[in-house]
Amino acid sequence: MQSRYKAFVWVIVVLLCLFGAMQLYRPALTNPPVTAELQAPPEVKQVLQNSCYSCHSNETKLPWFDQVAPAYWIVASDVKEARQHLNFSEIGKLPAPQQKGLLWEAVNQIQLGAMPLPSYRRVHPGSTVTPEQLAILREYLNPAGANQYPAAPDANKAAPQYGAWIKQSGAPLQVKPESNGVEFLPEYKNWKVLSSTDRIDNHTMREISRQRCSDQGDCGSSDQPVARWNGPLQR
Ligand code: HEC
Numbered sequence: 627m628q629s630r631y632k633a634f635v636w637v638i639v640v641l642l643c644l645f646g647a648m649q650l651y652r653p654a655l656t657n658p659p660v661t662a663e664l665q666a667p668p669e670v671k672q673v674l675q676n677s678c679y680s681c682h683s684n685e686t687k688l689p690w691f692d693q694v695a696p697a698y699w700i701v702a703s704d705v706k707e708a709r710q711h712l713n714f715s716e717i718g719k720l721p722a723p724q725q726k727g728l729l730w731e732a733v734n735q736i737q738l739g740a741m742p743l744p745s746y747r748r749v750h751p752g753s754t755v756t757p758e759q760l761a762i763l764r765e766y767l768n769p770a771g772a773n774q775y776p777a778a779p780d781a782n783k784a785a786p787q788y789g790a791w792i793k794q795s796g797a798p799l800q801v802k803p804e805s806n807g808v809e810f811l812p813e814y815k816n817w818k819v820l821s822s823t824d825r826i827d828n829h830t831m832r833e834i835s836r837q838r839c840s841d842q843g844d845c846g847s848s849d850q851p852v853a854r855w856n857g858p859l860q861r
Pocket of ligand 1: 644674677678680681703705707708712728731732733735736742743746753755790820821850
């Protein structure tokens with residue numbers, strides 16, 4: 627009995643030492659200056675500050691249990707990656723339409739249940755965006771009544787154009803660049819979709835895709851993600 631007890635104590639001591647040693651490895655996680663903070667009404671910012679700023683801003687505040695390794699390692703790497711995708715402390719330097727697009731992407735990610743990261747939500751239940759908070763974000767981006775459906779004449783023009791287009795059997799099809807200037811790529815059908823954003827304010831859909839690489843690892847001329855807008859033309 628005595629020796630079993632001793633062995634147990636030793637196991638605990640060794641585990642505690644290991645745990646202590648883990649704390650010595652701390653990848654740096656700094657808060658760079660806030661250079662171009664998001665400009666939005668306080669109620670909108672409050673939602674984002676509560677649920678997103680710990681990863682998507684330069685104002686990361688970690689509760690004590692996130693400061694302890696190995697949780698700290700996970701959070702530190704999440705924050706670094708999150709800031710590259712979306713940083714509310716620097717978003718203001720982007721052109722206004724791009725800021726709006728990012729906010730729509732944020733709303734989409736929340737609606738999908740993808741953000742805040744589910745693993746993070748489990749440990750920080752208060753970070754979950756409630757339906758009421760989501761409604762605040764949507765109302766800010768698309769105030770009730772500001773529904774911008776394309777005018778009927780525009781929509782009516784599109785149908786015959788499309789009919790004429792699909793009738794040209796055999797002839798090589800010339801597809802004009804999209805309204806944002808992105809050219810049509812015949813091999814686009816083989817691309818892999820990374821994310822898509824639905825904007826209910828102007829009824830467009832944005833898609834971020836990446837060219838698939840061949841088995842030989844050849845990724846073609848461009849391996850950069852490309853944004854495409856579909857839906858009613860934005861003229
Ligand atoms: C625990 C850290 C964490 C929190 C909190 C968090 N995110 Fe993220 N977010 C990430 C990471 C990591 C990525 C990049 C990897 C990925 O897309 O999963 C990301 C990516 C994103 C993207 C880009 C998605 C894409 O496909 O490019 C958006 C938009 C986003 N987050 C919105 C939000 C919003 C809105 C909130 C708050 C409601 C939020 N995030 C909260 C970690 C976080």
